[in-house]
Amino acid sequence: MQRARDVSEDELLEAFLPIIKSHNTKADRLVLGPGDDCAVLELRDGLTVITTDTQTEDQDFRRTWANGMVTSGYDVGWKAATQNLADIAAMGAAPQTLLISLTLTPDTPVTWVEDFARGVTEACTAQGAEKCSISGGDLGAGSEISVTVTAVGTCLAPVLRSGAQTGDALVLAGAVGTAAAGLALLENSSSYQLTPGLSACIEAQQRPCSPLASGAAAAHQLTAMLDVSDGLLRDAGRIARASCVNIDIDAAALSPWVARVQETADLCRAPSQSADDLALHWVLTGGEDHGLLATCPADAVPAGFTQIGRVTQPGGSVTVDGKTYRAKGWDHFEATAR
Amino acid sequence: MQRARDVSEDELLEAFLPIIKSHNTKADRLVLGPGDDCAVLELRDGLTVITTDTQTEDQDFRRTWANGMVTSGYDVGWKAATQNLADIAAMGAAPQTLLISLTLTPDTPVTWVEDFARGVTEACTAQGAEKCSISGGDLGAGSEISVTVTAVGTCLAPVLRSGAQTGDALVLAGAVGTAAAGLALLENSSSYQLTPGLSACIEAQQRPCSPLASGAAAAHQLTAMLDVSDGLLRDAGRIARASCVNIDIDAAALSPWVARVQETADLCRAPSQSADDLALHWVLTGGEDHGLLATCPADAVPAGFTQIGRVTQPGGSVTVDGKTYRAKGWDHFEATAR
Structure with a gap:
């Protein structure tokens, strides 16, 4: 089985990017996707809302649990996307793009990375956010798997935590x-x-x-x-x-x-x-x-x-x-x- | 010395947020800063550019080096901010906000977190990005320190990698x-x-x-x-x-x-x-x-x-x-x- 340590950063990206690019064909705010220093988005029709959240192995998930079940790359990708999409929804906003920074251990299978990309994109599609692009990210190595997703959305008037009224x-x-x-x-x-x-x-x-x-x-x-x-x-x-x-x-x-x-x-x-x-x-x-x-x-x-x-x-x-x-x-x- | 494991997440945020909030008083695009599910920004006057980058302990920095020197929280914050601000500048864009996800080991001193916040804000100010806000983030625990910064900027026409012409x-x-x-x-x-x-x-x-x-x-x-x-x-x-x-x-x-x-x-x-x-x-x-x-x-x-x-x-x-x-x-x- 090919693992992260066996391939170059570019080869890992080749496992990841086709899945992302296929998903991005449905996006309608993405001017420029992954591959340059930044992604470029057209968000001029409202206020921009933005949030970021990290999942770390053995803090937020285990690769293998006490009952013997495993957390797949698909699961980690799905959950990382959902957590951040939920923060966008909680402002009353529509999700427009996700950015993903993925830290892998050297022993992570390359197939894990592909599964992860599918988990992210299918979480978007299954929850009605199929037009939310994956516009960029970063890939690095570490001693534990860690995933940081940043989500961007747009809305006309955000719903804050501070507006509850007596009688509501x-x-x-x-x-x-x-x-x-x-x-x-x-x-x-x-x-x-x-x-x-x-x-x-x-x-x-x-x-x-x-x-x-x-x-x-x-x-x-x-x-x-x-x-x-x-x-x-x-x-x-x-x-x-x-x-x-x-x-x-x-x-x-x-x-x-x-x-x-x-x-x-x-x-x-x-x-x-x-x-x-x-x-x-x-x-x-x-x-x-x-x-x-x-x-x-x-x-x-x-x-x-x-x-x-x-x-x-x-x-x-x-x-x-x-x-x-x-x-x-x-x-x-x-x-x-x- | 107080360490991350000795205090609650809210107490850690109390070490971090005053420094960020003081910096944010100079921001001019920030509608709502840290504290809700998302930050809210006013970015309607141009295209939006966005990038994310992670620094992980022992991959991108060491807390103590072979020559005996240390990397302070200030250094890590400074470098994480600069890396992402540079990606915004490389599009020909003006930086508008940073989001920061910080994963700490339980033994991280609380003062490290304060130093980190100062490093981020002073890197912005020293490099002419004093109006770039720190609009949000995430705080978690892990077995190594890891910092993911997302940077957002605006521009009228991004400068891509693909425009070089023979004779340039x-x-x-x-x-x-x-x-x-x-x-x-x-x-x-x-x-x-x-x-x-x-x-x-x-x-x-x-x-x-x-x-x-x-x-x-x-x-x-x-x-x-x-x-x-x-x-x-x-x-x-x-x-x-x-x-x-x-x-x-x-x-x-x-x-x-x-x-x-x-x-x-x-x-x-x-x-x-x-x-x-x-x-x-x-x-x-x-x-x-x-x-x-x-x-x-x-x-x-x-x-x-x-x-x-x-x-x-x-x-x-x-x-x-x-x-x-x-x-x-x-x-x-x-x-x-x-």
Whole structure:
């Protein structure tokens, strides 16, 4: 098997670029794609929104998990693209281009790089962002695989975190909790039979889908929005603090999301823990599904969103059924285990 | 000493953000800075150019070198900013914003992060890009320090690699060879006295300066341009291939650049090698100075550029004084040593 150390940088690019160039034939804002010092884009019709995010091996994914499953290049590419596309959608913007910086270990198979490129482009296409080009990037070597994606979008009026108003509904589009349930399965080395329900959770962790189109379509109806990347409670807290409001989440309204992780919770719960508690915990604190959390006038919940709570009064904190919930979402440095 | 593992992600950001926010007060295109899912920029007056580049510990820098010198957070921030600003300048564009994704090892001192932020902002200011904002980023953990910077600029008409014409002058602004000479010194563990000439080479490796303003100001006079990041010969070859022309470099015209690395070559040459040969080798093949290599009509060399050769005829290759030079520039995977 050919590995990164066996080929030149140019040869690696030859594995990568044809997939990207084929994808870019659908792009409509790309004036000049990969190959010069910069890509050139035509973005003159709105404000430009931009974000960047890194995934690092053994921090954000493992090549082989405790349960024996592997994370393919396709998975890493898919997830890196989705994370950044979700940040664009969370501004109410349309994605226009991605740039990708890929750091490879010398033993990375060349086929991994091809799979990665396919994962990036198919994540765009599957989530309705087929016109979002891959306009550039960088390729380098390191002791662990690391992927940084930068995403650029355009919008007329961005939806910020700071616009939530007392009386607004708290609304959610997309998944929460399933990626955390999938992570628990991937890190569960006991023997179990994979059912469709369990597989769906693993898929949510490896290849999350964000409701990109719902975010952009609803932008004009929303007062605040963000991408749920660090957990519902923690991210609701960000809206609460930025908007200086209190937010109360209605636990009963989360039951459709809780139901989706119940089977996994049954399998993964500690002996002292109830499956119901663990399932609700994942839904309230699990990140990485890249659902969109937003606020809007209570009488106008947009298509694709479901009400899960409300903005109760001026303040800056979040409660669940009126009470403080004990756990928090993910912190890269505070957490002792993942 | 406080280290990354001792503090939360939010506390690390508190070390970083005040420096960035102070810098951003001079920005004039930034609608919304760090803190939301995306930054928001006003870039409606031209085409948008964009590039991304990663620096990884022990690939692109060492925290401690063989000669005992250290690479500070300031150095890493400075160099990461400069590399990307140079790519913007090489399109003939004005830099508008940088995004920074920083992966830290748990033992990274918190003061390293502050130094890094100062290095980024002071590299912008010192190179005339004080209005270029730092609009966002990402912070994560890994087993090696890694920095990915994305730079965005605007221009009316980008200068590509593909526009060189037979009869054009080959022109150069900024440094070549000094960063390679500096690298040789950093990796030279023998005992020697640091003179101003040697120190200048080390400074060029650790804190390179790119002639950003010369690139943007000359854009309308140039037929092709790129950032010399991988060595004069290799990067001239990129213009040659993209423009389908032959380029001949005049070795004698490189004498000002050769003179700047002569003292270092005297110190670092192998017993079998002449200092003159090593000095010319660095100038022809050394990357990382981020000089700007361009072509223009022979009778109109722009201010800040010096003629170092010419475009001789249709083709796609590069010669030095009419002959093929044997060595090439840097390849992340092909090279066996650095």
